[in-house]
Amino acid sequence: MEPKPFPARAGQPAVTVDVVIFRLHEDALKVLLIQRAFPPHKSKWALPGGFVNISETLEEAALREMEEETGVRDVYLEQLYTFGDPKRDPRGRVITVAYFALISKDVKVQAGEEATHTEWHAVNKVPDLAFDHEKILKYAVQRLRYKLEYSSVGFELLPDEFTLSDLQNAYEIVLAEKLDKRNFRSRILESGILVETSRSQSAPGQGRPAKLYRYRKSAAKETKARRLFP
Amino acid sequence: MEPKPFPARAGQPAVTVDVVIFRLHEDALKVLLIQRAFPPHKSKWALPGGFVNISETLEEAALREMEEETGVRDVYLEQLYTFGDPKRDPRGRVITVAYFALISKDVKVQAGEEATHTEWHAVNKVPDLAFDHEKILKYAVQRLRYKLEYSSVGFELLPDEFTLSDLQNAYEIVLAEKLDKRNFRSRILESGILVETSRSQSAPGQGRPAKLYRYRKSAAKETKARRLFP
DNA sequence: ACAAAAGTGTTCGATATACACCCATGT
DNA sequence: ACATGGGTGTATATCGAACACTTTTGT
Numbered sequence: 001m002e003p004k005p006f007p008a009r010a011g012q013p014a015v016t017v018d019v020v021i022f023r024l025h026e027d028a029l030k031v032l033l034i035q036r037a038f039p040p041h042k043s044k045w046a047l048p049g050g051f052v053n054i055s056e057t058l059e060e061a062a063l064r065e066m067e068e069e070t071g072v073r074d075v076y077l078e079q080l081y082t083f084g085d086p087k088r089d090p091r092g093r094v095i096t097v098a099y100f101a102l103i104s105k106d107v108k109v110q111a112g113e114e115a116t117h118t119e120w121h122a123v124n125k126v127p128d129l130a131f132d133h134e135k136i137l138k139y140a141v142q143r144l145r146y147k148l149e150y151s152s153v154g155f156e157l158l159p160d161e162f163t164l165s166d167l168q169n170a171y172e173i174v175l176a177e178k179l180d181k182r183n184f185r186s187r188i189l190e191s192g193i194l195v196e197t198s199r200s201q202s203a204p205g206q207g208r209p210a211k212l213y214r215y216r217k218s219a220a221k222e223t224k225a226r227r228l229f230p
Numbered sequence: 231m232e233p234k235p236f237p238a239r240a241g242q243p244a245v246t247v248d249v250v251i252f253r254l255h256e257d258a259l260k261v262l263l264i265q266r267a268f269p270p271h272k273s274k275w276a277l278p279g280g281f282v283n284i285s286e287t288l289e290e291a292a293l294r295e296m297e298e299e300t301g302v303r304d305v306y307l308e309q310l311y312t313f314g315d316p317k318r319d320p321r322g323r324v325i326t327v328a329y330f331a332l333i334s335k336d337v338k339v340q341a342g343e344e345a346t347h348t349e350w351h352a353v354n355k356v357p358d359l360a361f362d363h364e365k366i367l368k369y370a371v372q373r374l375r376y377k378l379e380y381s382s383v384g385f386e387l388l389p390d391e392f393t394l395s396d397l398q399n400a401y402e403i404v405l406a407e408k409l410d411k412r413n414f415r416s417r418i419l420e421s422g423i424l425v426e427t428s429r430s431q432s433a434p435g436q437g438r439p440a441k442l443y444r445y446r447k448s449a450a451k452e453t454k455a456r457r458l459f460p
Numbered sequence: 461a462c463a464a465a466a467g468t469g470t471t472c473g474a475t476a477t478a479c480a481c482c483c484a485t486g487t
Numbered sequence: 488a489c490a491t492g493g494g495t496g497t498a499t500a501t502c503g504a505a506c507a508c509t510t511t512t513g514t
Contacts, residue, residue: 082312208465462513469508471506
């Protein structure tokens with residue numbers, strides 16, 4: 001594989017999208033990184049991303065990049081911020097529109113294209129990143145934590161059916177803090193965003209089986225909603 | 231004045247900044263609009279904006295546009311969102327990074343360049359806007375209202391010194407709702423973000439003179455701060 | 461019977477909300 | 488003295504935070 005031609009022209013900034021793809025795995029919040037095969041920052045890790053095609057929306061560009069690297073298309077995707085420091089890319093002026101994506105736990109993630117070296121890294125243990133990608137990642141983590149408290153994006157990280165312990169676990173991993181079990185459960189249940197299924201799930205080790213719940217998408221009123229976790 | 235050449239090239243999106251400039255005037259929240267002198271959307275009103283120069287940051291571009299139209303440079307400026315629908319500009323692919331700005335009440339706003347026709351419009355009475363600028367404006371108003379409740383950006387709309395009635399008035403105008411005087415005052419004062427000056431101000435009509443306060447910038451902890459107005 | 465995880469309520473302090481009258485000044 | 492806007496406190500309801508034991512299952 002050859003490096004793609006760099007499309008910036010004199011006088012005109014180029015536009016890319018970069019995507020911070022989050023996923024819960026092995027009790028950690030992980031982010032997908034690609035090891036760069038070409039300079040600049042050769043062999044450093046970077047967020048997946050690429051140039052915006054002339055006839056696609058920014059969101060389509062982000063979804064395309066996601067699909068190329070993960071095979072996954074049906075995800076939660078949100079625009080994060082646009083980074084435009086003239087010196088952020090040594091090749092020339094590149095403005096990047098950053099997105100973040102959340103992948104459900106039950107979605108099978110395929111490897112990227114043959115030659116590209118992609119890996120999931122725990123967000124609190126990422127290696128040195130190329131360009132300003134550390135700044136972008138930090139911003140994304142901050143936004144995810146914030147939204148977890150005020151909205152119900154958290155469910156996008158879980159499978160269709162999950163136990164309340166799974167859910168609390170997911171929140172604790174992302175927020176990096178312990179939550180009170182009774183308060184967590186009563187708040188979640190009172191909010192009415194969950195429906196109980198008739199099934200339950202035996203714990204991996206042993207113990208009392210837990211009821212399985214499902215998220216009611218219809219109840220996703222973000223705006224002015226009471227915080228889930230104050 | 232001639233229309234500027236349109237710099238989009240084949241295969242490359244062009245990048246602009248658009249700025250939603252807010253100001254309180256005549257008991258209304260107003261936004262600065264420019265009447266377009268050339269097609270497309272000739273004679274429609276639009277947000278001030280323009281192409282990003284190759285060596286300036288996005289924020290610098292937004293400040294430059296602001297200064298060109300208002301003569302004002304020292305303002306609160308925040309990135310809003312990036313709009314990139316391929317069909318948002320009929321001339322070609324233009325991605326715009328939208329910003330919003332807040333101008334203090336004591337800043338004198340100069341007219342824009344000779345030929346450009348600029349006017350302040352109350353946000354609830356704006357005319358038909360060019361491109362997708364109505365969407366951008368609505369988004370900006372929503373963000374401003376939101377931030378007013380959670381942070382102290384509200385002070386950026388007021389002069390250096392102001393009375394508590396002025397402040398409450400500003401909040402009521404932006405939020406478009408009445409607030410309780412006693413609750414407003416105790417919350418603001420308890421939060422410690424104001425310092426009392428030794429001076430007071432006679433009301434324009436008559437009545438008891440009001441104490442003048444000043445905003446303590448140092449107390450601007452936005453993150454995880456308690457909401458000013460829940 | 462015991463280990464392991466699920467499930468369940470109450471108390472207490474803090475905060476939000478609703479609400480009405482006196483004060484200082486100018487005319 | 489009166490009109491005008493400035494300034495003040497309390498009672499009630501609601502919400503968040505802290506906290507420990509019983510239940511159900513598998514081995």
